[in-house]
Amino acid sequence: MHGGYDVSKVDPATAVEMEFVDRDGSKRTVLAPEGASVLDVAHANDIELEGACEGSLACSTCHVYVDEDTYGKLDEPTDDENDMLDLAFALKENSRLGCQVVADRKTTEKMEITLPQATRNMAVDGYVAKPH
Amino acid sequence: MAGKQMTPSDVVEARSDTPGTRSVIHFNNAGAALMPQPVLDTVGEYTELEAYKGGYEAAAAAKNKIDAVYQSIAGMLSCSPDEIASVENATRGWDYIFYSLPFSAGDVVITSETEYGSNVTSFLQMKRSRGVLVEVIPNDPSTGVLDVSSLSNAVATLGKQAKLVAISHIPTNNGVVHPAEKIGSICREYDIPFLLDACQSVGQLPVDLGQIHCDALTATSRKYLRGPRGQGFLYVNKQGHFWDLEPMYLDVRSARNDESSPSGYQVLPGAIRYENFERSYANWLGMGTAVDYACKWGLDVIERRICFLAETLRRRLEDEVKGTTVTDYGDRKCGIVSFTIEGVEGADVKAALAKEKINVSCSKASSTPFDMRKRKLSSVVRASVHYYNSEDEITLLIEALKRLR
Numbered sequence: 001m002h003g004g005y006d007v008s009k010v011d012p013a014t015a016v017e018m019e020f021v022d023r024d025g026s027k028r029t030v031l032a033p034e035g036a037s038v039l040d041v042a043h044a045n046d047i048e049l050e051g052a053c054e055g056s057l058a059c060s061t062c063h064v065y066v067d068e069d070t071y072g073k074l075d076e077p078t079d080d081e082n083d084m085l086d087l088a089f090a091l092k093e094n095s096r097l098g099c100q101v102v103a104d105r106k107t108t109e110k111m112e113i114t115l116p117q118a119t120r121n122m123a124v125d126g127y128v129a130k131p132h
Numbered sequence: 133m134a135g136k137q138m139t140p141s142d143v144v145e146a147r148s149d150t151p152g153t154r155s156v157i158h159f160n161n162a163g164a165a166l167m168p169q170p171v172l173d174t175v176g177e178y179t180e181l182e183a184y185k186g187g188y189e190a191a192a193a194a195k196n197k198i199d200a201v202y203q204s205i206a207g208m209l210s211c212s213p214d215e216i217a218s219v220e221n222a223t224r225g226w227d228y229i230f231y232s233l234p235f236s237a238g239d240v241v242i243t244s245e246t247e248y249g250s251n252v253t254s255f256l257q258m259k260r261s262r263g264v265l266v267e268v269i270p271n272d273p274s275t276g277v278l279d280v281s282s283l284s285n286a287v288a289t290l291g292k293q294a295k296l297v298a299i300s301h302i303p304t305n306n307g308v309v310h311p312a313e314k315i316g317s318i319c320r321e322y323d324i325p326f327l328l329d330a331c332q333s334v335g336q337l338p339v340d341l342g343q344i345h346c347d348a349l350t351a352t353s354r355k356y357l358r359g360p361r362g363q364g365f366l367y368v369n370k371q372g373h374f375w376d377l378e379p380m381y382l383d384v385r386s387a388r389n390d391e392s393s394p395s396g397y398q399v400l401p402g403a404i405r406y407e408n409f410e411r412s413y414a415n416w417l418g419m420g421t422a423v424d425y426a427c428k429w430g431l432d433v434i435e436r437r438i439c440f441l442a443e444t445l446r447r448r449l450e451d452e453v454k455g456t457t458v459t460d461y462g463d464r465k466c467g468i469v470s471f472t473i474e475g476v477e478g479a480d481v482k483a484a485l486a487k488e489k490i491n492v493s494c495s496k497a498s499s500t501p502f503d504m505r506k507r508k509l510s511s512v513v514r515a516s517v518h519y520y521n522s523e524d525e526i527t528l529l530i531e532a533l534k535r536l537r
Binding site: 023024090117119120 | 173184193
């Protein structure tokens with residue numbers, strides 16, 4: 001099941017606050033279950049973040065910017081993530097792949113995720129993502 | 133020169149921000165400087181954005197960033213954002229003002245002996261088509277800069293006949309910096325419009341419009357500002373003679389249809405009247421990044437480093453390269469270093485250096501006609517330094533020049 005969870009079933013007591021800043025500058029705060037990736041959270045909340053390869057580290061379409069404070073607390077990206085990040089549009093110091101950043105009460109409370117203005121959507125091994 | 137200096141680690145940072153320093157030794161900053169990575173990123177990313185979203189749609193999405201560039205430029209020059217117009221290049225900006233002026237026979241345009249060839253050609257065209265006269269103010273031989281008392285005498289004598297003072301702050305072929313503040317004072321005192329061509333000065337030294345009174349200033353993105361080619365800006369003083377001038381070209385950006393007015397149209401207020409609808413937003417944003425990048429270093433800090441490198445180069449040319457004459461003059465000099473080498477044509481110097489990946493340019497007589505004719509020079513070699521150049525690069529240039537003879 002894509003997104004992996006039902007927003008109405010998120011337990012506020014254990015959930016982690018996550019703020020999304022959309023391409024037009026508008027902001028939305030949502031509650032994320034621990035362990036859910038930024039990509040999962042975006043999809044569950046109908047925030048337009050593409051995940052063409054469905055989180056398999058084969059594209060850069062879920063590229064996001066993480067606020068500087070949180071960025072510093074996250075685990076370093078793996079080589080595989082960095083390889084895909086290198087292909088992302090408008091790469092910055094605080095760029096990460098949304099499928100690799102997971103909600104965690106200790107490190108990502110009130111994390112601010114900013115969506116880049118565009119993504120480079122290259123077909124991945126001939127796979128063309130279908131609209132969800 | 134007293135004040136904050138760039139440290140050795142600042143220079144390392146500036147050079148690592150400049151990808152071109154890995155492949156060329158670039159002493160052609162007065163032609164077009166190497167762009168720093170942030171400028172490259174801005175131009176590339178915005179162009180890509182247009183490809184993904186659509187050209188008009190990308191401009192709408194980037195509206196705040198596009199508007200912010202006017203603020204950045206206004207901040208750098210100490211003027212207001214509505215006094216700034218985006219122009220395709222500095223020459224077009226200059227033309228917009230010059231060719232819109234209502235010259236008639238007998239009107240006098242006052243200029244300097246180091247005036248740029250393009251501007252001189254425009255004066256001559258206006259002479260032929262409308263009977264305008266050109267008055268050339270010489271340099272003061274004791275200071276090497278424009279003789280301001282000669283300028284004063286000229287404007288006092290000509291009175292209402294003097295319709296424009298058009299002067300380049302720094303010439304294309306020489307390191308001299310003309311006293312724009314004093315020229316501006318004289319123009320203000322006699323109420324004569326002053327068009328300042330600041331192509332070579334913006335980006336290498338502080339240009340403060342609070343100190344320099346002018347009616348308009350033209351600048352380019354690609355020289356000392358280190359922005360992309362194909363972009364410039366025009367400053368129009370809202371208290372000046374050109375604020376209400378009707379530009380000779382109008383379009384949907386600069387004017388609107390107005391059936392209630394006798395002419396059927398209304399020119400928009402502000403410097404926007406000198407803009408076109410169609411423009412390169414990628415280059416405008418790139419130039420904006422270049423302005424911010426320069427202001428981050430500080431124009432005074434930039435000037436100090438440039439002057440240090442230029443003086444080093446001038447001294448080493450005279451001390452170490454036989455047959456070299458440094459042809460710069462002026463009490464105040466900048467990053468342009470010009471010279472001749474006895475027995476070697478300027479074009480040949482340039483070609484020989486290019487083989488060693490050292491970029492200089494060769495400034496021909498036609499680019500600075502009055503001055504070059506007066507000094508009986510057909511060309512000078514121009515090695516123009518910027519703050520990201522290094523003393524090691526100067527050594528490599530000197531060594532290569534020594535090998536020429």
